[in-house]
Amino acid sequence: MSSNVETVRVELGDRSYDILIGEGLLDRAGAEIAARLPGIRAAVVTDETVAGLHLPKLQASLRAAGIDHATVVLPPGETTKSYSHLQTVAEAVIEARLERGDAVIALGGGVVGDLAGFAAGIVRRGMRFVQVPTTLLAQVDSSVGGKTGIxxxxxxxxxxxxxxPALVLADTGVLDTLVDREFRAGYAEVAKYGLIDRPDFFEWLEANRTHVFAGGPARIRAIAESCRAKAAVVAADEREEAGARALLNLGHTFGHALEKAVRYDPARLVHGEGVSIGMALAHRFSVREGLCSGQDAGRAEAHLKAAGLPTRISEIPGPQPTVPDLMAAIGQDKKVSRGRLTFILTHGIGQSFVARDVERQAVERFLADELAEG
Amino acid sequence: MSSNVETVRVELGDRSYDILIGEGLLDRAGAEIAARLPGIRAAVVTDETVAGLHLPKLQASLRAAGIDHATVVLPPGETTKSYSHLQTVAEAVIEARLERGDAVIALGGGVVGDLAGFAAGIVRRGMRFVQVPTTLLAQVDSSVGGKTGIxxxxxxxxxxxxxxPALVLADTGVLDTLVDREFRAGYAEVAKYGLIDRPDFFEWLEANRTHVFAGGPARIRAIAESCRAKAAVVAADEREEAGARALLNLGHTFGHALEKAVRYDPARLVHGEGVSIGMALAHRFSVREGLCSGQDAGRAEAHLKAAGLPTRISEIPGPQPTVPDLMAAIGQDKKVSRGRLTFILTHGIGQSFVARDVERQAVERFLADELAEG
Incomplete structure (x- = not known):
């Protein structure tokens, strides 16, 4: 176990909390939780895959710290983010007779975190919540910022x-159990923080990408810097009201449309891959609109490619999505405000901005050309 | 239509809102909503009973104000506060393509308000919400303060x-459509505000009770004063964290236990009746503990009786609950904090306080004597 643990503070007044990032944190989870939330009881929520890999270690750590806990193991996969599983988790928490001051602990990726966090947010109108994210995507994105849902x-x-959450414990060692494709997909979100507004971080990633993939201090640093980036945006715009938080959607409007076009089939496209193509599209669209240099767009794309990520729609296996499919999905996106199209565009590496009133036809023509080029 | 409209402001920083109280507000609902929330679209949620009485008037008023709206009509009754109806409402709101800035409008009593408010709180992680309460209980209690749930x-x-909510519109004229028993039950909560910390209001109610029941300015004043009382508590302790909000539970720990003992059978006991008996019990228990004079407890009880409300467990028709039944329900109550019993007790009329660490056995002996006396 490394003693190299970074702490990132998310500043939200009386809802502020720490994100701890380091190797071997799973063994110390019970002690870290007990130190911050003395006397609590808990319900651990996880899925079958993660339970097989990491649950015994977390349970041992909770027991050692004297934290009495129930456990709920759900089926893995996106379909678990449903009303019926929400009810399952909520009722298990109530059955365990947990009170408002007790905690729901999410051990898993984004699906488990989103579902368990939602249950924690509604049982007794809000209980404490602890995130123990086990994927790179969850460590740098979904476990930070308080968005939950089904x-x-x-x-x-x-x-x-x-x-x-009251606490996030990101054990960077557990990421060694991820398959390469899942690690790469999470890396798209790491690169995103550089592309949004941290050009120095992007440059550091260009130089250190292989070390981040290999593990150790570079991985801890990349995850901590990503959490700091997200924490800063969340602190400025907790509930996505001021607009700042919208920047986190760089690559996501295109990305969501692509995910929807392949009906969320993970064999064809996972979220991080959609974001990678989406970020490349956002850069190329920005070039076309005369906002960004072709050199910067090329640099963004080259880095994503070097990380093994797709950057073109044509890289998605199977039948290509059509322009009307993509436009329909873009029109349904949550980021549509009263019918106008909002995109995150960029002036260059680390110079993203919220573009409102983007012309629908310009997007349509751009996508038609992208699909024609293949 | 009376021009006598009282406005009560609930002060909650950027979540502050107005409660309008007056006769004929249903006819002006569309105009009041459009003035405060310009450009919104809406989903009206109501139940079959209320739809028959008041929906056409609300819809006409929304149309006149140019507020495009969908309508969801649910079955009446407490069983509607379920996961499945929550999903029904949420999906209807999403199907109507409402955005975060649009509104869910609850037209009905506590069941509709709690369910529709919960749906508004979770669709797109929180939409605007307008309460149009149609029962006395909802106008003075459940529509104010932001508690939602199933x-x-x-x-x-x-x-x-x-x-x-962003706005509460309490049309005191619609209460004329309530059956007497339902009006009386709501009145228990009106009396409660006097008994908690407004002795002058309680004295005014003693002198003006029949006018409140008859309607007109006295009813508007009683409802406005009740809303002011609740608004003050909610402003001090929005999320029931500081303890102040617990005072609103005067009569509720005993009351909930009685409701549970009769399995929430409204033929035997409705919520307000449970609260009435519960308040009488809280006063008598306070006398027994040497906290309150017998005279004040007698005065509280006499007023509730005069309003046609029950004040003794023996007044509940059917088999009497047992002490173990009641104690089990009290032990499960949300207000139990880490195993200790918390009750709202009183030093006299308008002098209630939060009593923590109430001895379990003292409550047990008290209830045994109450049941023995009949």
Whole structure:
């Protein structure tokens, strides 16, 4: 176990909390939780895959710290983010007779974190919540910032609450159990923070990408810097009201449309891959609109490619999505405000901005050309 | 239509809102909403009973104000506060393509308000919400303060969120459509505000009770004063963290236990009746503990009786609950903090306080004597 633990503070007044990032934190989870939330009881929520890999270690750590806990193990996969599993988790928490001051602990990736956080946000109108993210995507994105939710038949994440965790424990060692494709997909979100407004971080990633993938101090630093970037945006705009938080959606409007076009089939496209193509598209569209140099767009794309990520729609296996499919999905996106199209565009590496009133036809023509080029 | 409209402001920083109280407000609902929330679209949520009485008037008023709206009509009754109806409402709101800035409008009593408010709190992680309460109980209690929720198999209101409305429109004229028993039950909560910390208001109610029941300015004043009382408590302790909000539970720990003992059978006991008996019990228990004079307890009880409300457990028709039944329900109550019993007790009329660490056995002996006396 490394003693190299970075702490990132998310400043939200009386809802402020720490994110701890380091190797071997799972062994210390019980002690870290007990030190910050003395006397609590807990319900651990996880999925079958993660339970097989990491649950015994977390449970041992909770027991050693004297934290009495129930455990809920859910089926893995996106379909778990449903009303029925929300009810399952909520009722398990109530059955365990946990009170408002007790905690729901999410051990897993974004699905588990979003679902368990939503349950924690609604049982007794809000209990404490601890995130123990086990994927790179969850460590740098979904476990930070308080967005929780489930999917509805009409779309993903359309139902949920803002409910901040009391603590996030990101054990960078558990990421060694991820398959390469899942690590790469999470890396798209790491690169995103550089591309949004941290050009120095992007440059550092260009020089250190292989070390981040290999593990150790570079990985801890990349994750901590990503959490700092997200924490700064969340502190400025907790509930996505002021607009600052919208910057986190760089690559996401295009990305969501692509995910929707392949019906969220993870064999064809996972979220981080959609974001990677989406970021490349946002840069190329920005070039076309005369906002960004072709050199900067090329540099963004080259880095994503070097990380093994897709940057073109044509790289998605199977039948290509059509322009009308993509435009319909873009029109349904949550970021549509009263019918106008909002995109995150860029003036260059680390110079992203919120573009409102983007012309629908310009996007349509751009996508048609992208699909024609292949 | 009377021009006598009282406005009560609920001060909650950027979540502050107005409660308008007056006769004929339903006709002006559209105009009042459009003036405060310009450009919104809406989903009206109501139940079959209320739809028959008041929906056409609200819809006409919304149309006249140019507020495009969808309508969801639910079955009446407490069982509507379920996960499945929550999903029904959430999906109807999403299907109507409402955005975060649009509004869910609850037209009905506490069940509709709690359910619609919860849906408004979770669709797109929080939309605007307008309450149009149509029962006295909802006008003076459930529509104010932002508590929303549904029932779970383990108990009532165990799942929900705090989600403040943007506006509350309490048309005191619609209360003429309530059956006497329902008006009386709501009146228990009006009397409660006097008994908590407004002795002058209680004295005014003693002198003006029949006018409040008859309607007109006295009713408007009683409802406005009740809303002011609740607004003050909510402003001091929005999320029931500081303890002040617990005072609103005067009569509720005993009351909930009685409701649970009759399995929430409204033929035997409705919520306000449970609260009435509960308040009488809280006063008598306070006398027994040497906290309150017998005279004040007698005065509280006499007023509730004069309003046609029950004040003794023996007044509940059917088999009497047992002490173990009641104690089990009290032990499950949300107001139990880490195993200790918390009750709202009183030093006299308008002098209630939060009593923590109430001895379990003292409550047990008191209830045994109450049941023995009949």
């Amino acid at each position: 999917n509805s038949p009409q779309g993903k994440n359309l139902v949920g609450v803002f409910h901040q | 029932n779970s198999p383990q108990g009532k209101n165990l799942v929900g969120v705090f989600h403040q």
